[in-house]
Amino acid sequence: MKGDQKRRSRPNVRSELLFLLAINGVLIGNVKPAVIFALVLFSGLLLCLFCRISTAAKYVLTYCLMFSAEHLLMLLPGISLFHFIIVISSVLRKFIPCFMVGCLILETTTPGNFLASMQRLHMPKVFSLPFAVVLRFFPTVKEDWHSIRSAMKLRGIGLSFGNVIAHPLRTVEYIIVPLLSSSIKIGDELSAAAIARGLGMERDRTSVYDVRFCIWDHLLMLAAAVFFVLITFV
Amino acid sequence: MKIQFENVSFRYESRKTQESVRALDFTVNDGEFILICGSSGSGKSTVGRLINGLAPYFYKGELSGNVMLDGRSVREIPQAELAARIGSVFQNPRTQFFDTDSTGEMAFGCENMGYPPEEIGRRIKQTSAEFGIEELLDKKLFGMSGGEKQKIACGSIYAVDPDVYIFDEPSSNLDLTSIRELARIMKLLKNRGKTVILIEHRIYYAMELTDRIFYMESGTVKEIYSRPDFVKKPLSELHQMGLRTSSEELSQLLADRVGIRSDRGYVDVQQLSFSYRTTAAHQNKTLAIQDLRIPKGSIIALIGENGAGKSTFVKCMCGLEKCEKAVIADNGRKLSARQRLRDSYLVMQDVNHQLFSESVEGELLLSDPDISKEQIESILEMLDLGAFLQDHPMALSGGQKQRVAVASACAAHKKYLYLDEPTSGLDYKQMKNMSRMIRSIKENVSFVMIVTHDPEFIFECCDHIIELEKGSVKSTYPLDKNGQMKLCEHFMSRVIDGGRIVQQGKHNELMQKDGIYRTFVNDRKKAVSRKL
Amino acid sequence: MEKKMKLEVKDLMTIGIFATIYIVVKIIVGFVGVIPILCVILPMITAVVCAPIYMLFVTKAEKFGMITLLAAVVGAVMMIAGYGWLTLVVSFVCGLLADVMTNIGNKRSFGKILAGYCIFSQWGVAMLAPVWMQGDAYFKDLSETMGKEFSDSFRAMTPPWVIPVLIAGIAVAAVIGGFFGRKIMKKHFERSGII
Structure with a gap:
């Protein structure tokens, strides 16, 4: 089966995006805590199925911790600062399900798959191609950053608390300049290789990825509709 | 496909004064295997770029003369068609791939051509069977070794099935095993009658496949040799041309070891264990170094297969990674991770990550703000950087940047110097310079440890070997008579x-x-x- | 020499590369703002720190539309990361305006680029917007679940004038960043001949 048209048993990025947009309403306004919690659990399930269990656990646990902390603080005497922390926490906590779905999309979508899926949506290349490059380039820049950080440690100009407070702009310079020059060089090589292999604007690309909707997509879209209704109307 | 260069000159837009290549005039016939060699800066890569159209489409510049492919000028052929008929494999496995999944990457070229999915699937199957890389499919590229990535890159081009293949220093970042496998792929291409243009410093691995050799110097093709004439050349002349010695010819290298010292004591490493997850492969690996004696005052080569743990070991030694149980002592004096961090320096594979200042002088001042003018001068003198005092490090060449990194280490009075694959992509002369530089600073530091799989370089400048295998020390020996034999056997x-x-x-x-x-x-x- | 104004693959890849660098640096800065209160000034710190990235990009972005797309791609990534669709919309608008500002007239000047950058950096407001867009329904819900004093005190801490102050703060930070960015350009990238 290897090398055949790739059909993975997992949702396509299009339905994942739809789901994400459907649950964006959780960030604003008035949503029942039970609904948010159900959403967090559902997103955790998605992460377990299609990403890593450890990631799912991390997010769900954080949510539970924040929720418990809020309610614990509410039992304490009413100090203004506590009020503030509780409310801030309750607002930030709502971002978590969106972060989870975002993590799912960004960590499991490959650039090729993304380009193929977006082409299906007739999204213009001027938008989908740079985004695909971000998906490709992100781990590389992360690696470069770790490397630069090690180099800074060895030179004694590392990202320690003291350094950042004492001369912040200089520390920023030490990070940004090598990161930029290294990334530009790598970016050039990446672009040259892609162009030499025919990446172009003129014609439509085909794909070895099978991006037709499968059962997971339909289930996910159903879930999106359900949660949308729950978030908006309940 | 027949390739003709008719009085071609090209000047990059960024280099206002100097032409990269001048008056190139030659023909490559269909099915020929051409090797283009020459020192760095001789214009070899530009020839490749002129054929696949990257110059001037991507690398802007002024082109005069005509590059003709089957009678048509490259300027008139659309880039899409060029990509279909000319495949290019580049030097750095890390920066060539577009997709993050190996099968998707193999399909990338075909997808750009617009082939139907079944056709793409068929081509990938065929390519992976012929290359023997079936087990590499459907894997994450970020977890693969350089050699595996390079094979996928070749496979991606092969699936498109162009007429011409251009290889631009493909072996630079590869170890010996991977180079041999690359040669096998090239032989496959030759048997299928493809036109191949190989731009390289290391010529031995594809020598038997070559039809003609173009030697370039200062932007022109100085000589064109046929293979029979070329193989008669003595080693010294090949070195003059910037070419690297093959592993078989290592026996001809002089073995003048300038005194292997064992009188300065040792740095002992005990109980160094480190567990880590390799990035995308999510595999758990362990480094377990029990009892290791590193002789001070020597230049040590750290060798081993990919994944043996060499880079991780170096990072632990530098104090960049935390290994609490490890006991590392310099002649009995224990060194904490913090002390090691302060006293160690690592010249990385990508030296761009460690240059922070706007001038070479600034780099040295960064290491030691109180450094005196005389000290700066003497360090730069020793490393042959005297002329570049006020230059911006980013404007220097790769080899010069490495020397600046070493200079900053000297200025910071570092005791333990580590280098990670410093000779990737260097031609013969640059490799000799690197070796000379390391030997000249040998006295300033306690030891120099070099992670490398370059046998020629090891013979040139190292005097001790540590071999790692699967996270532990397989053997360690000085490069005396017996040691050299052992090393030859290893390679x-x-x-x-x-x-x-x-x-x-x-x-x-x-x-x-x-x-x-x-x-x-x-x-x-x-x-x-x-x-x- | 006539310049093609249509965006080519090379330009799109440049946009993707710089967007990635911008986002990675933004994330690094973001670790500073782990404390919830500090997260309000994050867009301002980002405006200063990411300025060299933007400046370098502008020297390579000779065609109209590239700055717009840079903002749009950054906005899209942030939206997908979980900050809401508003981020994408606001980014696109800010990017478009910044693009117009930078490219208006025949010649570019530092002033125009700086003004463009001030507008560009405003996209960060969108990330915090949900906090202020809670609306009356939220406060009603808040007073029901937690008591009126909570609702009142929080309302007092988030008056409507916070948003204009934020915008002004980002603009000031962007100006500082712009000068910082120009200094970096001169000191490193012009001196070493990369641009």
Whole structure:
């Protein structure tokens, strides 16, 4: 089966995006805590199925911790600062399900798959191609950053608390300049290789990825509709 | 496809004064295997870019003359068609791939051409079967070794099935095993009658496939040799042309070891264990170094297969990674991770990550704000950087940048110097310069440890070997007479003859048989006994 | 020499590369703002720190539309990361305006680029917007679940004038960043001949 048209048993990025947009309403306004919690659990399930269990656990646990902390603080005497922390926490906590779905999309979508899926949506290349490059380039820049950080440690100009407070702009310079020059060089090589292999604007690309909707997509879209209704109307 | 260069000159837009290539005039016939060699800066890569159209489409500049492909000028052929008929494999496996999944990457070229999915699937299957890379499919590229990535890159081009293949220094970042496999792929191409243009410093691995050799110097093709004429050339002349010695010819290298010192004591490493997850492969690996003695005052080569843990070991030694249980002592004096961090320096593979200042002088001042003018001068003098005091490090060449990094280490009075693959992509002269530089600073530091799989370089400048295998120390020995024999055996444990594995086996077995290995070992013994 | 104004693959890849660098640096800065209160000034710190990235990009972005797309791609990534669709919309608008500002007239000047950058950096407001867009329904819900004093005190801490102050703060930070960015350009990238 290897090398055949790739059909993975997992949702396509299009339905994942739809789901994400459907649950964006959780960030604003008035949503029942039970609904948010159900959403967090559902997103955790998605992460377990299609990403890593450890990631799912991390997010769900954080949510539970924040929720418990809020309610614990509410039992304490009413100090203004506590009020503030509780409310801030309750607002930030709502971002978590969106972060989870975002993590799912960004960590499991490959650039090729993304380009193929977006082409299906007739999204213009001027938008989908740079985004695909971000998906490709992100781990590389992360690696470069770790490397630069090690180099800074060895030179004694590392990202320690003291350094950042004492001369912040200089520390920023030490990070940004090598990161930029290294990334530009790598970016050039990446672009040259892609162009030499025919990446172009003129014609439509085909794909070895099978991006037709499968059962997971339909289930996910159903879930999106359900949660949308729950978030908006309940 | 027939390629003709008619009085071609090209000047990059960024280099206002100097032309990269001048008056190129030659023909490459269909099905020929051409090797283009020459020192760095001779314009070799530009020739490749002129053929695949990257110059001037991507690398802007002024082109005069005509590059003709089957009678048509490259300027008139759309980039899409060029990509279909000319495939290019580049030097850095890390920056060539577009997709993050290996199968998707293999399909990338075909997808750009617009082939139907079934056709793409068929081509990938065929390519992976012919290359023998079926087990590499459907994997994450970020977890693969350089050699595996390079094979996928070749496969991606092969699936498109162009007429011409251009390889731009493809072996630079590869170890010996991967180079042999690359040669096997090139042989496949030759057998299929493809036109191949190989731009390289290391010529031995594809020598038997080559039809003609173009030697370039200062932007022009100085000489064109046929293979029979070329193989007659003595090693010294090849070195003059910037070419690297092959592993078989290592026996001809002089073995003048400038005194292996064991009088300065040792740095002892005990109980160094480190568990880590490799990035995308999510595999758990362990480094377990029990008892290791590193002789001070020596230049040590750290060798081992990919994934043996060499880079991780170096990071632990530098104090960049935390290994709490480890006991590292310099002549009995224990060194904490913090002390090691303060006293160590690592010259990384990508030296761009460690230059922070706007001038070479600034780099040294960063290391030691109180450094005196005389000290700066003497360090730069020692490293042949005197002329670049006020230059911005980013404007220097790769080799010069490495020297600036070492200079900053000297200025910071670092005791332990580590280098990670410093000779990737260097031609002969640059490799010799690097070796000379390391030997010249040997006295300023406690030891120099170099992670490398470049046998020629090890012979040039190292005097001690530490070999790692699967996270632990396999062997460690000085490079005296016996040591050199042992090292040769290590690199020759699989004898090659023009890219084919001819003999395989342990030293004793191969000594019994009549063949290349025995001849080599005997020649080596004679050479060593003569020199020392 | 006539310049093609249509965006080519090379330009799109440049946009993707710089967007990635911008986002990675933004994330690094983001670790500073782990404390919830500090997260309000994050867009301002980002405006200063990411300025060299933007400045370098502008020197390579000779065609109209590239700055717009840079903002749009950054906005899209942030939206997908979980900050809401508003981020994408606001980024696109800010990017478009910044693009117009930078490219208006025949010649570019530092002033125009700086003004463009001030507008560009405003996209960060969108990330915090949900906090202020809670609306009356939220406060009603808040007073029901937690008591009126909570609702009142929080309302007092988030008056409507916070948003204009934030915008002004980002603009000031962007100006500082712009000068910082120009200094870096001169000191490193012009001196070493990369641009």
